[in-house]
Amino acid sequence: MSAQRSEQRLRLALLALLALALLAGCGRNMAEQPRLGPLQESPFFPDRSGSLPLVEGTVSRERGAIDPVFFTGTRAGALVTELPVELTLALVQRGQERYDIFCAMCHGYTGDGDGMIVRRGFPRPVSFHEQRLLDASVGYYFSAMTNGFGRMYPYASRIPAEDRWAIAAYVKALQLSQNATVDDVPADVRRALELGTSEGRAPR
Ligand code: HEC
Helix, strand or coil, X not given: CCHHHHHHHHHHHHHHHHHHHHHHXXXXXXXXXXXXXXXXXXCCCCCCXXXXXXXXXXXXXXXXXXXXXXXXXXXXXXECCCCCCCCCHHHHHHHHHHHHHHCHHHHCCCCCCCCHHHHCCCCCCCCCCCHHHHHCCHHHHHHHHHHCECCECCCCCCCCHHHHHHHHHHHXXXXXXXXXXXXXXXXXXXXXXXXXXXXXXXXC
């Protein structure tokens, strides 16, 4: 056997040893540690509970816990007519994106109620441009999504409250878009539109 070959063998053997040493470190003992599930019994604390009680005066950081309007869309049992979140372009754009994902397949991209699923035979919802729904408050839309409406299932578990408000704001904007006149367009935006620049276009 030549000296070169035995050197090669030695190198291979060393590599194999190194790989073995590395693999030995790959146990699952980090993943499999003793742990307690929520509210499970534990001998560690005097009250034998695995979960310590909350410190007195703890406030939930979930918004709905401190602002029921945000969570229910109602104040003293009546549907709210104002958004409980700030109305910004970003909110309406988020609403448009979420509406196109969660609602358009039935209610249609313009809210006419002729979405693709309806065209394939699903019951047709009333158009958002009917007078009754034009008059409906933003809280009405939030509530319909949160609690469901007739044959439409609720969305509370699928769409977070913040996004339900964004969608409700977008539906109101959608209604305006189908019923607006040129006079409703702010003067500076109208000028941009007349000049044919992209500035005045709704971003998509
Ligand atoms: C699978 C189809 C479908 C999807 C998706 C859907 N809806 Fe509906 N929606 C309906 C139908 C059908 C009705 C009418 C139900 C009835 O009258 O029994 C309805 C009713 C409504 C109503 C009440 C209208 C009225 O007549 O007062 C509102 C508001 C509404 N939907 C909003 C939404 C929003 C917002 C979304 C998206 C988050 C959404 N829907 C997603 C099918 C759908």
